[in-house]
Amino acid sequence: MQLLTNGYFYSLNKNNDIYKAILIDRDKIVDCFFNIPTISDVEQIDLHNKFIFPGFIDAHTHFVETGILSLGADLSLTNTVNDAIQLLKMTKPIDGIIIGYNFDQYNYDEKREFTYKELNSVSKTTPLFILRKDGHSCYLNEIAFNLLKLNPKTVGIITKNNKFCGILRGQANSIASKFFKSQIKNDGKIIAFYKAAELAINKGVTTVHAMLGDAKNDLSDLLLYENIKNELHIKIIPYPQVFDIEKVANLGYNLIGGCLLVDGSFGSHTAALMSSYADSPGNGVLYHSDSFWYNFFMNAEKKHIRVAVHSIGDRAILQILNAIEMAKQKHSKSNLQHIIIHFELTPDYILDKARELDVQLVMQPVFEYIWGGKGKMYEQVLGKERIMQTNRFRSILQRGLLVAGSSDAYVTPIDPLLGIYSAVNHPNPDEKISKLEALRMFTTNAAEVSGDENNLGKIDKEYIANLVVLAENPLATERIDKIKIEQVFINGMGLVLRGV
Incomplete structure (x- = not known):
């Protein structure tokens, strides 16, 4: 047994109790103390007046992809197209592919995407695959x-003068992303699992919700995880990322999806909007029909399986809410709480409908930090009026909706402290939330989304001893994103943090 003492243990239970010591037996917290007790025959660990919170939970990650991409070229480290091209030229291929990620033309001096000539200059003999930061566009050499x-009629092949110009979006981007990921051998994917776990643990994350599958019918990543899960220090809550409800039910899972695409993204102009984009014609893409989603949710309800979908634009969110509503009318006794990931552009009537249907939300506060506010990407593509309706954390909580926090890694880094800081400092003052509310997004709320509210997300008796030790109190400092993580405990075991 271990007695962790001389710290400030923030329980995040309903009373918000703060303990001075906790007793751990193997992987469980067995007692909590408001004063430091005298107990013999236990290992005592002095935490030197640090601040201890439940281990953070990241409720939405592309986990394997995060690990794979981290081995490629991080283009967020460059400021110009030329610098990006030079970095790609120096990048070692992974299983025969040069990979770049984190590209966002809005952050570049030129404010433009790559030309086909520039892409081909990286290599004429090795395939080049660059994923845009939002994951909804990619860039390829010849x-x-x-x-x-690709079938020339595939939606999303971008051409200039009837010739491919190096850019894929929408359906074409999805095909390319799956293809190039499939070229990574299992040994490489296992390395990716460990790399992503290391990235998460170093940011105080003890549990991740991970989408494992190809968003069609291939669950090989999930099966690979099942073979190595006992070797990974971090707790992974797997989301079978396929459309095959029967297959998921037969495997014994009660949750499907995570990033089953309803629409695309704002930055790629593929998020489905009620009205046109502010900076270009068109109002985005709905990837499936109303009847498709109705039938999908109907089948999920029959199998008593919760569905988690990616839905960003107001038109896409409304499509999903309507499908859930119709399915539940047919299954009037259903108590399933389906999950909408992202839930970004939400006028009041959408928030009200979401409350009526009791959906759960998983959102990414860092999106506002990166793209929200005056002059940034949201304003450029949506206009000044609609940016007042993005990522509405305060309005969501006021309606009693459950919202969990996540990174959407690889889209943004796994970094709950940055997420908490971003939610507290939302560029729209009406949508800011308190520090405690933001902390709960990445702890208690995230645990509830996965049905783990009785064993994760709090420091209390009978809870798993997953803890993050912080150098400063996030409830008492403004620069939450700068707080140093001193230690992480997973299943009662203190882990050594490594630089990554």
């Missing part, structure tokens, strides 16, 4: 494009 063998 050899990579030829490897894909």
Whole structure:
């Protein structure tokens, strides 16, 4: 047994109790003390007046992809197209592919995407795959494009003068992303699991919700995880990321999806909006029909399986809410709480409908930090009026909706402290939330989304001893994002943090 003492243990229970010591037996907290007790025959660990919170939970990650991409070229480290091209030229291929990630033209001096000539200058003999930061556009050189063998009628092949210009969006981007990921061998994916786990633990994360699958019918990543899960220090809550409800039910899971796409993203102009984008014609893409989603939710309800979908634009969110509503009318006794991931552009009537249907939300506060506010990407693509309706944390909580926090890694880094800081400092003052509310997004609320509210997300008796030790109190400092993580305990075991 271990007695962790001389710290400020923030329980985040209903009374918000703060303990001075806790007793751990193997992986469980067995007692909590308001004063430091005298107990013999236990290992005592002095935490030197640090601040201890439940281990953070990241409720939405592309986990394997995060690990794979971290081995490629991080283009957020560059400020110009030329610098990006030079970095890609120096990047070692992964299983024969040059990979770049975190590209966002809005952060570049030129404010533009790559030309086909620039992409081909990286290599004429090795396939080049660059994923845009939002994951909804990618950039290929000629050899990579030829490897894909896309049907010319595939939606999302961007052309100039009837010739491919190096950019894929929408359906074409999805095909390319799945293809190039499939080229990574299992040994590489296992390395990716460990790398992503290391990135998470170093940021105080003890549990991640991970989408494992190809968003069609391939669950090989999930099966690979099942083979190595006991070797990973971090707790992973797997989301079978396929459309095959029967297959998921037969495997014994009660949750499907995570990033089953209803629409795309704002930055790629593929998020489905009620009205046109502010900076270009069109109002985005709905990837499936109303009847498709109605039937999908109907089948999920029959199997008593919760569904988690990616839905960003107001038109896409309304499509999903309507499908859930119709399915529940057919299954009037259903108490399933389905999950909408992102839930970004939400006028009041959408918030009210979400409350009526008792959906759960998983959102990414860092999106506002990166893209929200005056002059940033949201304003450019949506206009000044609609940016007042993005990521409405205060309005959501006021309606009693459950919202959990996440990174959407690889889209943004796994970093709950930055997420908490972002929610507290929302650029729209009406949508800011308190520090405690933001902390709960990445602890108690995230645990409730996965049905783990009785064993994760709090420091209390009978809870798993997953803890993060912080150098400063996030409830008492303004620069929450700068707080140093001193230690992480997972299943009662203190882990050594490594620089990554």
